[in-house]
Amino acid sequence: MCGIVAYIGQQEAYPILIEGLKRLEYRGYDSAGVALLNENNELNVYKAKGKVSDLEAFASSKDVSGHIGIAHTRWATHGEPNQVNAHPHVSQSGNIALIHNGIIENYLSIRKELEKRGFTFKSSTDTEVLTNLIEDVQQSEHVDLFEAVRIALNHVVGAYAIVVLEKGHPDQLIAARKGSPMVIGIGDGEYFIASDATPIVGRTQKVVYLEDEQVVKIKLGEELHIKTIQDVEAMPYVQELKMNLDSIEKAGFDHFMMKEIYEQPTIVRDTMRGRLNPEANTVRLGGIQQYEKQLLYADNIVFVACGTSWHACLVGSYLIENLAKIPVKVEYASEFRYRNPVITPHDVVIAVSQSGETADTLAAIQLAKEKGAVVLGICNVIGSSISRATDAGIYTHAGPEIGVASTKAFTSQVTVMVMLALRLAELKGSMKDEERAAFIQELDRIPEKMQWTLDHSGHVKDIAEKYKDVRNMLYLGRLQNYPVALEGALKLKEISYIHAEGYPAAEMKHGPIALIDKDMPVVFIATNHSTYEKVISNIQEVKARNGKIIAIISQKDVLARKMADYVIEIPETECLYSPLLALAYHIAVMRGCNVDQPRNLAKSVTVE
Numbered sequence: 001m002c003g004i005v006a007y008i009g010q011q012e013a014y015p016i017l018i019e020g021l022k023r024l025e026y027r028g029y030d031s032a033g034v035a036l037l038n039e040n041n042e043l044n045v046y047k048a049k050g051k052v053s054d055l056e057a058f059a060s061s062k063d064v065s066g067h068i069g070i071a072h073t074r075w076a077t078h079g080e081p082n083q084v085n086a087h088p089h090v091s092q093s094g095n096i097a098l099i100h101n102g103i104i105e106n107y108l109s110i111r112k113e114l115e116k117r118g119f120t121f122k123s124s125t126d127t128e129v130l131t132n133l134i135e136d137v138q139q140s141e142h143v144d145l146f147e148a149v150r151i152a153l154n155h156v157v158g159a160y161a162i163v164v165l166e167k168g169h170p171d172q173l174i175a176a177r178k179g180s181p182m183v184i185g186i187g188d189g190e191y192f193i194a195s196d197a198t199p200i201v202g203r204t205q206k207v208v209y210l211e212d213e214q215v216v217k218i219k220l221g222e223e224l225h226i227k228t229i230q231d232v233e234a235m236p237y238v239q240e241l242k243m244n245l246d247s248i249e250k251a252g253f254d255h256f257m258m259k260e261i262y263e264q265p266t267i268v269r270d271t272m273r274g275r276l277n278p279e280a281n282t283v284r285l286g287g288i289q290q291y292e293k294q295l296l297y298a299d300n301i302v303f304v305a306c307g308t309s310w311h312a313c314l315v316g317s318y319l320i321e322n323l324a325k326i327p328v329k330v331e332y333a334s335e336f337r338y339r340n341p342v343i344t345p346h347d348v349v350i351a352v353s354q355s356g357e358t359a360d361t362l363a364a365i366q367l368a369k370e371k372g373a374v375v376l377g378i379c380n381v382i383g384s385s386i387s388r389a390t391d392a393g394i395y396t397h398a399g400p401e402i403g404v405a406s407t408k409a410f411t412s413q414v415t416v417m418v419m420l421a422l423r424l425a426e427l428k429g430s431m432k433d434e435e436r437a438a439f440i441q442e443l444d445r446i447p448e449k450m451q452w453t454l455d456h457s458g459h460v461k462d463i464a465e466k467y468k469d470v471r472n473m474l475y476l477g478r479l480q481n482y483p484v485a486l487e488g489a490l491k492l493k494e495i496s497y498i499h500a501e502g503y504p505a506a507e508m509k510h511g512p513i514a515l516i517d518k519d520m521p522v523v524f525i526a527t528n529h530s531t532y533e534k535v536i537s538n539i540q541e542v543k544a545r546n547g548k549i550i551a552i553i554s555q556k557d558v559l560a561r562k563m564a565d566y567v568i569e570i571p572e573t574e575c576l577y578s579p580l581l582a583l584a585y586h587i588a589v590m591r592g593c594n595v596d597q598p599r600n601l602a603k604s605v606t607v608e
């Protein structure tokens with residue numbers, strides 16, 4: 001939620017900040033703002049409701065000069081998305097400007113205290129409260145801004161990534177984080193600060209990921225000065241940024257979502273690289289090697305995740321139980337954290353997250369640790385909070401996913417799940433060697449089959465045209481196709497705002513069948529596996545009630561093909577996710593929806 005970006009150096013800050021905000025816009029896009037200190041020590045703050053382009057239009061005739069600035073794109077938590085509530089917020093004296101990603105939970109009590117001390121507030125945000133709290137500490141304790149931020153943060157409950165700029169100090173920014181991400185890029189005589197590395201890519205490769213509860217003084221001509229909020233000095237750990245510019249641009253596609261759908265064959269290869277060895281028929285997952293025994297002998301493997309990542313976990317549970325015969329539970333992180341689950345040191349908890357910043361998943365990790373379990377991660381974003389909070393993990397290597405609706409990240413998570421199941425099966429001896437070898441060979445062929453599916457999915461657009469105006473849609477599948485049905489339905493509702501539900505196909509007759517009539521399209525995932533005949537019966541049940549059938553079928557299918565109104569063919573394998581993505585994508589485009597930035601959503605959900 002919310003993207004923050006800041007710059008200090010020799011260049012004009014404004015263009016760097018605007019470009020940075022555009023790259024971070026996937027994190028929130030209901031309002032945006034910028035604060036710049038010009039050469040006359042004037043603090044210019046511009047804010048606009050809407051997108052970064054609205055901010056640009058608003059600031060087009062204003063003074064945007066200055067070599068130091070902070071900027072923000074917002075996903076509202078406190079107060080409606082309007083100009084007053086947009087960041088940066090400025091302190092009562094007008095000396096301090098601050099941007100914030102996160103939530104200050106005790107802001108109301110702090111606000112009351114500050115009001116008693118004469119502060120007044122223009123907005124209804126927690127961020128303005130924090131800005132004035134810092135100013136109050138600075139004035140009453142007679143300390144510099146670095147110290148004031150540190151002291152103030154000791155009074156705060158909640159999550160924050162903040163950057164603070166002060167009039168009269170054109171060579172310095174103060175930043176801090178807890179629970180919300182922050183990365184600092186170190187250039188040649190300049191610094192870049194951002195919520196993630198995307199605004200920094202192409203500018204410098206030297207980065208420092210700030211740790212929780214650290215405050216940093218970023219001053220030109222000096223090394224980074226990092227302290228904890230408890231006043232303990234810390235050394236900056238400088239790392240090399242591996243991301244490149246191509247990975248964060250649209251590469252000729254109309255939307256990031258489509259680009260990311262087409263990246264799937266490549267990212268599956270990337271996810272398997274160095275792990276899957278089809279010559280030796282082995283899988284090696286270096287990141288979790290030292291925890292393999294715990295996984296093997298775990299009472300339960302417990303997956304915790306949210307949204308799409310939760311669907312990938314469900315696929316993982318089917319595979320691990322089926323192939324490796326280890327009991328698996330799948331939990332919504334948001335429920336797990338509050339329902340007092342029975343977790344013991346004999347369980348292994350695996351947190352799955354694309355962004356690595358999801359607040360509920362982080363809280364679930366914390367709880368699992370308190371209960372003594374080993375906690376592993378399956379994460380896409382390197383250096384993210386979840387990757388650092390877990391004992392060990394597996395990176396999915398899907399590259400930056402900019403479209404808010406998750407696509408290739410799910411594919412890469414499922415790829416990891418298959419490899420994990422195969423590795424555990426190998427260790428456990430629960431599969432015959434030739435059976436496991438066949439599985440590994442098939443996994444190795446998935447990228448080409450995915451490519452075939454993408455190359456032959458042009459007609460999905462015609463199906464989308466046919467159904468773009470429906471109000472409801474049902475997605476049905478069995479076994480590991482059931483989570484895929486859930487995911488297909490989630491994609492459709494997320495980006496096209498059509499109500500859609502996913503069910504295990506056999507559950508249809510326990511309720512949803514009442515919805516079936518001539519206006520209800522049902523997407524069946526009817527590929528050729530053990531429950532195929534049963535799915536065919538379900539198709540018949542829909543047909544008998546005049547429902548419209550869109551079936552994802554294997555190339556050699558005969559039965560489902562005859563019954564369906566439309567079919568989408570895939571090769572004889574399980575790479576069936578792409579057609580569902582393409583269907584949701586085309587329907588959303590035809591309905592004029594913003595595919596990459598659907599309403600009310602944000603890419604990384606860093607609040608509960």
Ligand code: M6R
Pocket residue numbers: 306307308309352353354355356357358361404405406407494601603604605
């Ligand atoms: O970054 P995470 O995988 O932890 O995010 C979890 C969900 O917020 C996310 O998958 C969400 O459901 C996506 N918008 C789905 O497209």
